[in-house]
Amino acid sequence: MRKLLVFNSISMDGYFTDQNDDMSWAHKQDPEWNEFVASNAKSGGELLFGRVTYDMMKSFWPSPAATQMFPDVARGMNESPKVVFSRTLTEASWQNTRLIKDNLAEAVRNLKHEPGPGLVLMGSGSIIAQLAPEGVIDEYQIVTNPIVLGAGRTMFEGVEKKLKLQLTNTRAFENGNVLLSYLPSS
Numbered sequence: 001m002r003k004l005l006v007f008n009s010i011s012m013d014g015y016f017t018d019q020n021d022d023m024s025w026a027h028k029q030d031p032e033w034n035e036f037v038a039s040n041a042k043s044g045g046e047l048l049f050g051r052v053t054y055d056m057m058k059s060f061w062p063s064p065a066a067t068q069m070f071p072d073v074a075r076g077m078n079e080s081p082k083v084v085f086s087r088t089l090t091e092a093s094w095q096n097t098r099l100i101k102d103n104l105a106e107a108v109r110n111l112k113h114e115p116g117p118g119l120v121l122m123g124s125g126s127i128i129a130q131l132a133p134e135g136v137i138d139e140y141q142i143v144t145n146p147i148v149l150g151a152g153r154t155m156f157e158g159v160e161k162k163l164k165l166q167l168t169n170t171r172a173f174e175n176g177n178v179l180l181s182y183l184p185s186s
Contacts, residue, residue, distance in 0.1 A: 001112050001113055002046075002111070002112045002113075002114065002116060002117070002118050002119055003112070003118050003119065003138040003139065004048075004108060004111075004112060004118070004119040004120075004121060004131075004136055004137050004138050004139075005045070005118060005119065005120050005121070005137075005138065005139045005140075005141060006120075006121045006122075006128055006137055006139070006140045006141065006142075006155075007040070007120055007121070007122050007141045007143075008122065008123060008125075008128070008140075008141075008142055008143070008155055009023070009026035009142075009143040009144075009145055009177075010142055010143070010144055010145065010154075010155070011025070011144075011145055011147050011148060011149040011152070012144060012145070012146060012147060012148050013148045013149060013150065014154050015149045015151070015152030015153060015154060016123070016125050016152070016153060016154065016155050017125070017152050017153045018149045018151070018152045019149070019150075019151040019152050021052070021153070023056075023123065025145065025147050025149070026143070026145050028145070028175045028176075028177070029175075030173070030174055030175040032173055032174050032175070033173050033174070033175050033177060034070075036173065036179075037070075037073055038070070038072040038073055044076075044080065044117045044118075045080065045117045045118045045119065045120040046080065046081045046082065046083065046111070046116060046117055046118070046119050046120070047077070047080050047081070047082045047083070047120050047121075047122060048082070048083045048084075048085070048108075048111075048119055048120065048121040048122070048124070048127070049082065049083070049084050049085070049121075049122065049123065049124050049127075050084070050085055050086070050123070050124035050125075050126055050127040051084060051085070051086035051088060051089055052123075052124070052126075053122060053123030053124045054082075054084040054086070054089075054092075054094070054097075056123070057077065057094075057122075057123075058093070058094040058097075061073075061074050061077040061078055061094075062074075062078055062094065062095070078094075078095055078096075079095070079096065080096065081096050081097075081098075081116070081117075082094060082096055082097040082098070083097070083098055083099075083100055083111065084097055084098075084099055084100070085100050085101075085104055085107070085124075085127055086099060086100075086101065087101055087102065089101075104127065104130055104131065105130070105131060105134040105136055108131060108134075108136045109136060112136065121137070125153055125154065125155040125156075125157060126157070128155045128156065129155065129156050129157050129158050129159050132156060132159055132163055133159055133160070133161055133163070135184070137184065138183070138184070139168075139181065139182065139183055140165060140180075140181070140182040140183075140184075141179060141180070141181050141182075142179070142180045142181075142182070143177050143178070143179050143180075144177065144178045144180060145176070145177055146176035146177070163184065164184070164185045164186065165182035165183065165184060165185060166182060166183050166184075166185040167180060167181070167182055168181045168182065168183055169181035
């Protein structure tokens with residue numbers, strides 16, 4: 001069975017977007033960080049997005065600017081199989097993308113039983129908040145960025161029950177980012 005991994009950036013005060021839904025603060029460049037991101041993009045996986053993150057990703061990664069600035073990451077993002085969860089989209093136009101309109105947790109359980117590479121959920125805080133209490137997320141990789149936003153949205157907005165997590169790995173980067181890896185625990 002495939003595993004579902006969440007990969008997301010947050011601020012020091014716990015927000016994954018600022019109050020204007022902007023995530024550009026999470027994209028600080030340096031050689032070590034760029035190599036890590038490129039390596040992740042090459043490792044494969046089926047990418048999962050909510051509609052807002054999907055629209056943002058599809059507006060950038062197929063562009064010539066993305067290919068010029070981040071060739072390995074752009075190739076990985078464009079060639080990877082993708083799923084967008086949306087009740088409002090009528091079609092998914094980005095290469096290799098399928099659209100799932102309803103029954104989110106059931107759809108993810110079904111995806112996990114399909115053959116193929118692991119599943120990676122990026123951004124998409126509202127999707128994370130819906131899936132976390134359902135117990136279908138197998139690992140959280142959270143990149144804490146050295147910035148305080150003061151306001152914004154958390155990945156777990158609306159989650160009402162406690163979710164206990166066990167820290168399994170950490171990695172600090174020269175740009176100040178810290179990767180924290182967690183497994184759900186009982």
